[in-house]
Amino acid sequence: MSMTREPLLLVEKLRKHFTLHLQGGLVLGVLDDVDLAVAPGECVVLAGPSGAGKSTLMRCLYANYKPQSGSIRVHHRGGFVDMANAAPHDVLAVRRETMGYVSQFRRVIPRVPAREIVAEPLRAVGVPGPEALARAEAMLARLNIPPRLWGLPPATFSGGEQQRVNLARCFVMAYPVLLLDEPTAALDAANRRIVLTLIDEAKRRGSAIVGIFHDEEVRDAAATRTFTVRPQTVSDTTAA
Amino acid sequence: MSAAEPILSVRGLSRRFGAIAAVREVSFDLWPGEVMGVVGESGSGKTTLLHLVSGSLRPDAGTVLFRDRQGAMQDIQAMSEPARRMLARTDWGIVHQNPRDGLRMNVSAGANVGERLMAVGARHYGNIRGAAEDWLARVEMDLGRIDDLPRTFSGGMQQRLQIARTLVTHPRLVFMDEPTGGLDVSVQARLLDLIRNLVAVLGLSAIIVTHDLAVTRLLAHRLMVMQRGQVVETGLTDQVLDDPQHPYTQLLVSSVLAA
Ligand SMILES: Nc1ncnc2c1ncn2[C@@H]1O[C@H](COP(=O)(O)OP(=O)(O)OP(=O)(O)O)[C@@H](O)[C@H]1O
Ligand SMILES: [Mg+2]
Numbered sequence: 001m002s003m004t005r006e007p008l009l010l011v012e013k014l015r016k017h018f019t020l021h022l023q024g025g026l027v028l029g030v031l032d033d034v035d036l037a038v039a040p041g042e043c044v045v046l047a048g049p050s051g052a053g054k055s056t057l058m059r060c061l062y063a064n065y066k067p068q069s070g071s072i073r074v075h076h077r078g079g080f081v082d083m084a085n086a087a088p089h090d091v092l093a094v095r096r097e098t099m100g101y102v103s104q105f106r107r108v109i110p111r112v113p114a115r116e117i118v119a120e121p122l123r124a125v126g127v128p129g130p131e132a133l134a135r136a137e138a139m140l141a142r143l144n145i146p147p148r149l150w151g152l153p154p155a156t157f158s159g160g161e162q163q164r165v166n167l168a169r170c171f172v173m174a175y176p177v178l179l180l181d182e183p184t185a186a187l188d189a190a191n192r193r194i195v196l197t198l199i200d201e202a203k204r205r206g207s208a209i210v211g212i213f214h215d216e217e218v219r220d221a222a223a224t225r226t227f228t229v230r231p232q233t234v235s236d237t238t239a240a
Numbered sequence: 241m242s243a244a245e246p247i248l249s250v251r252g253l254s255r256r257f258g259a260i261a262a263v264r265e266v267s268f269d270l271w272p273g274e275v276m277g278v279v280g281e282s283g284s285g286k287t288t289l290l291h292l293v294s295g296s297l298r299p300d301a302g303t304v305l306f307r308d309r310q311g312a313m314q315d316i317q318a319m320s321e322p323a324r325r326m327l328a329r330t331d332w333g334i335v336h337q338n339p340r341d342g343l344r345m346n347v348s349a350g351a352n353v354g355e356r357l358m359a360v361g362a363r364h365y366g367n368i369r370g371a372a373e374d375w376l377a378r379v380e381m382d383l384g385r386i387d388d389l390p391r392t393f394s395g396g397m398q399q400r401l402q403i404a405r406t407l408v409t410h411p412r413l414v415f416m417d418e419p420t421g422g423l424d425v426s427v428q429a430r431l432l433d434l435i436r437n438l439v440a441v442l443g444l445s446a447i448i449v450t451h452d453l454a455v456t457r458l459l460a461h462r463l464m465v466m467q468r469g470q471v472v473e474t475g476l477t478d479q480v481l482d483d484p485q486h487p488y489t490q491l492l493v494s495s496v497l498a499a
Contacts, residue, residue, distance in 0.1 A: 021487035022494060063476060065483040088462040088476045089271045109458070111433055 006075070007037040008177050008208035009061070014070035014084070016053070016060055017232075029232035030056045031067070036227055040176070040206035043199065043222050045213060048229035054212045055103075057229055058179050060084070061210065062101045063091045074098060074177060096124050100175035102166050102183045114140060114157075115150040118168045125173075139168040142198075144191060159186040171198045178202055180211040184218050196221050245307065247272045247413060247445050253292050253302035262288040264469040266302070270413075275439055275446045277460030277477065279453060279492065285469040286449040287337075287417055293447065294334060294415050295324055306331075306413070329359050333411035337418040339398035343390045343405065349376065350386040352405050360409050375404040379434060396427035400434065407438065414439075414446040420455060432458055453496050457481060465489045 016031040030053040038044050046054040059065040061072055063083040072083040076098045081090055095101075100121075109117060118136035123129065140150055143164040149157065154165045163186045170178070180199070184192045192215065199222050202209060213219040246269035253266045263285045270276055278286045291297035293304055295316045304316040309331070316324065328334075336342040343352055353372040354362075362368050373383060379400040390398050399419065406414065419435060420428040436458055439446060448459055456463055456477055463480045465473040465488065473486040484490045 018483075019485075021490045059482070064478050066475065066479055066485060089274055091476055092461055107457075111429065 005039045005041070007039045008075040009036075009038040009210070010071075010073040010080075011036040011061070012071050012073075014057070014060060014067050014072065016056055016065065016067045031060070031229070032232055034070070034229075036210075038177075038208040038210060040208055041203050042224045043203055043209040043211055045211050045219055045223040045226050046229055047226050049231060052229045052231040054229050055181055058101075058181050058210060058212065059103075062095070062099065062179055064101075096121070098175060099177045099179065100170040100173055101179040101181075102163075102170045103181050109153075110155065111153050113151045114145065114154050114165050114168075117154065117165060118172050121169060121173050135172055136168070139172040140165070143168050143194060160188065160191065163187060164191065167195060167198070171202070174202070174205060174207070176207055178207050178209045178211075180209065180213075182212055182214060184213065184215055192218055246270055247307045248293070249303075249305040249313065250293060251303050251305075253289070253299050253304065255288060255292055255297065255299050261469045263292060263299075266466075266471055268464060268471075268474070270445055270447065272412075272445055273443045274462065275444070275448060275460045277456035277463045278447060278449045278466060279451060279456060279463055280466035281492070282451060284466040286451075286466055288469075289466070290415050290417055290447065290449050294332060295328065309412075329356070330409060331412045333406035333409070333414040335399075335402055335406050335414065335416040335419050337421050339390070339395070339402045342402040343398060345391045346389065348387045349381065349390060349393070349401050352390060352401060353408050356405050356408050371408060372404075375408045376401075378438070379404045380430075394427075395423050396431060399423065399431055403435070403438070407442070410442075412445060414444050416446060416448045418450055419448065420450075420452070435459060453481060453493065465492065 012035055014031055014034040018028040018030065020026045020028065034057060036044070046057060048054055056065060060067045061083060063086070067084050070084060073080040074083055074094055076094050081094050083091060083094065115133060115136050118140060119132040122132035122135060127135070137150060145161060145164055145168070149161065154162050157165065163183070167183055184195050187195065196218060199209065211222055213222060248270040251267045253263055254261070255263045266289060278289060280286055288297065292299045295304070298317070305313040306316055306327070308314050319327070334342065344355070347355070350369065350372045353375050354368040357368050357371055373386065376383060376386060381397065381400055381404070390401055393401065420431050423431065432455065439459065448456070450456060460477045462475060463477050464471050465480065465486065467488045473480060473484065473489045480489060481493055484493045
């Protein structure tokens with residue numbers, strides 16, 4: 001029998017809806033009883049039509065969205081942290097050390113140069129300044145960001161350049177759990193291949209990955225398994 | 241930030257002004273290295289809460305416990321007045337919204353910083369001058385202005401001087417009330433970058449009161465949303481801003497362009 005590998009990410013009975021108080025309390029159901037387990041070396045690709053709730057699920061995993069009920073247990077420092085219920089400082093520790101996230105729409109930190117943005121997560125776990133910068137620059141170079149841009153804040157970068165800075169910031173760390181929401185949407189074929197290589201390396205290192213990829217080629221190359229997120233019907237319940 | 245025990249523990253804090261319940265039943269813990277933003281419209285009780293927590297105003301009910309350097313939890317109200325004042329000088333720093341409230345306007349910039357050190361026992365003139373210069377440089381002040389009076393400075397410079405004066409004694413907990421309020425947008429941006437760096441490098445625990453959600457996005461790890469003296473929502477900063485739960489928080493978030 002092959003060695004069973006304990007999941008690094010374990011989602012159980014996750015429910016998420018939005019109550020739009022400014023729209024008369026309209027309730028938008030999105031996730032209903034989602035169960036998902038992701039083992040080391042796996043890349044689970046979320047499938048489902050636009051608006052089904054793929055990004056919502058991913059944001060819940062990162063504790064950027066707050067689910068109504070259920071649990072999201074992440075293997076962290078030899079134990080498990082439930083991202084759905086953990087205190088902010090515990091969530092931040094998981095984000096610092098264990099879980100990386102590249103979002104569909106990433107906010108750029110104003111006025112901070114690209115190389116600092118990429119070095120920041122390394123510094124946050126205690127990597128000394130010069131080493132952090134060197135590793136940041138190496139990752140930027142790997143993602144084809146020309147050195148003349150390293151000292152500039154990404155606010156004025158092209159969409160693809162900004163996305164690659166975000167990718168560099170994530171892949172500069174060897175996170176055990178990776179969340180990738182359309183990480184190649186703004187990239188050309190050559191850069192998409194680089195991202196695929198990075199994903200492959202992460203899988204071989206034993207990271208547990210959850211991804212959303214619109215590009216079929218990327219999806220087929222990255223996925224070890226597909227998980228379908230089913231759209232919920234919008235209920236017209238009005239909050240009291 | 242993963243220390244096992246909070247540096248500050250607040251329970252059931254309440255305070256009325258006549259008929260108005262300015263702060264009602266507020267409880268929270270602050271962890272070492274954690275920056276908490278307190279947001280809400282004007283009059284929601286943010287500044288009153290800051291005064292209650294920092295001991296400059298007495299609550300009608302509730303307790304504030306602060307972990308001292310020896311690791312013991314001190315009840316702020318139960319402390320003697322001199323002990324509390326010593327704590328305020330050594331372990332706490334307060335950055336006021338109006339720099340005039342935190343600076344002495346009739347002594348030089350260098351003396352404003354040096355004075356704080358002398359208040360905690362520094363005596364050697366050369367060391368004090370050296371530390372003052374070091375801190376003025378850290379807040380990006382022109383050292384050529386070290387002997388000038390703060391009233392000859394712009395608002396942004398005054399605020400940076402106040403920050404230097406506050407941080408020179410290495411406080412463990414810093415209270416900031418609208419630290420970027422009343423400044424030009426470009427000056428605000430520079431000040432925010434400065435605070436963001438200092439807080440990260442020094443690993444400060446801080447409570448920052450502001451009505452500017454963009455400020456909290458940059459500076460705060462977590463948020464507490466106040467409405468009419470009560471806490472209506474708390475949580476991780478990005479969660480509260482991106483997925484606000486309470487009707488008041490949703491209104492607050494939707495009223496700004498891009499926080
Ligand atoms: N913060 C929010 N507040 C209110 N509704 C939201 C919020 N975020 C997402 N939604 C709603 O949740 C539903 C699911 O959106 P989500 O972004 O998760 O879809 P998706 O499957 O990722 O779609 P796409 O493939 O287009 O990216 C949509 O109806 C969306 O409008
Ligand atoms: Mg999406």
